[in-house]
Amino acid sequence: MRIVLVGPPGAGKGTQAAFLAKNLSIPHISTGDLFRANISQGTELGKQAKAYMDAGNLVPDEVTIAMAKDRMEQEDAAGGFLLDGFPRNVSQAEALDEMLKDAGMKLDAVLDLEVEEDEVVKRIAGRRVCRNDSGHVFHVTYAAPKTEGVCDTCGGELYQRGDDSEATVRNRLEVYHTQTEPIIAYYQGQGLLVTIPALGEVADVTRRAMEALKK
Incomplete structure (x- = not known):
């Protein structure tokens, strides 16, 4: 299968891509x-x-497109692939269509991981990272440390990275809405879009995606 995975930052694309690619035996x-x-x-x-x-x-775009083309032409992608982070705009989506058409191929599905904006902010802005080299990650809601502000593993100080601040997250979401979200309508017009609710346990989201692909 040839699949594109889309969704806002914090939707869990990287995690789901790894599980789906493994289940489908295609490269991520x-x-x-x-x-x-x-x-x-x-x-x-x-x-x-x-x-x-x-x-x-x-x-x-032309550099990103060339990298993607080179990777998709490698032997392990002959039977399919799962694209994560590409295409990121309509121009790249059109270029991907042309690449596949030239190779006598087409996309099978575009999976849209759907998450409410407030949930995205909660997921990302709630992250806390250990300042020590361990780099352990916690979450104030979903994976809270036993002692607030202290790493369970090494006792180091937990802090919020600048990229995880609410202001930064909302800016990233604005960029997503402006640049990437239009590809959802683009693929919907081709009848390829499948929307997957991305709330809940990782395994549950993977199961929803796999069931949708079987249909």
Whole structure:
């Protein structure tokens, strides 16, 4: 199967992508992993991406699209793949359609992990990370430490990362609504969109997604 996974930050895309890819025996292709792999390997695309990132700029669509194309052409993706973080806008979605068409392929489904905005803010803004090298992560609601502000494992101080502040999360959501959310309507128009309620236990969300794909 060839699947695109979409949803706002905090919807659990990375977690669900890993489980779904394993259940379907297809590779999980993450934009973040693509960037890291190309940069660490020193590929030409990696050098281009790094230059933009080091300057604090977004990596242009053409570089992201080229990385995705290269990855999807690898042998392990011949029988299908799960895309996570790509496409991130309608232009990339159109480019993906062209790539697949040229290869005589098509998408089977687009899974939209649906989570209310307030829940997204609660999930991300509630994270607390240990300042020590252990990097253990807690959550004030879902995985609270035994003692507030103290890591259960090493006794280190727990803090909220700047990227997890409510203001930052709401800004990320605004970027998502502006840039990425339009692809939901794009794929809905193609009859590919499947909306999955993403509240509840991880296993329950995976089960809903697998049942939807079987249909």
